[in-house]
Amino acid sequence: MNVLFKLMGTGVSIGSGLLASKIIDMVWKKVTGKDSPKHDDDLENSLRSTLVFALVSGAVSTVIRVLSQRGTQRAIARYTKTRSLV
Template identity: 30%
Template sequence: MADKGDIGWRVLAGGAAFVGGFAAKKAITMVWKKSTGKEPPTNPESPDVALTEAIAWAVVMGVGMEVARLMATRAAARQWAKGTGQLPAQLRAEA
């Protein structure tokens, strides 16, 4: 069974990843609109969307969301370490 620190970290990391992902999606959509002059594809799987546009959207969104999740989780880990004096167990480097 997980201890309270583990549960607390999971909640904090999950919340940070959610907020980071939400903000990233908004930012990526805004940049897409400015750079292409049109809305991003709502359904890239549709044959009505050009393949190059669908692939570009998938790559930009995938990389952007993962980078945002990574940055948010790292920021949460720094705050966790400030509050508890150590990194969460899952993030500690094994020496």
């Protein structure tokens, strides 16, 4: 069962990371009016906008990773506690 919990935690982290990436892209486009600076061959983006995007997306992804790991750990602890009661 421990392997199942690890796989579940990994799946939750990957899913939340993908969702956060899509949300960041949509918010970036809405705020700046341009696509997010992700591609290497796009020379229209300034270094400032690229650095700001990297900082924002890095901070958001770190927060989401920590929150998803904590949520998964709480769910595992709750399952383990209620499983022993049944």
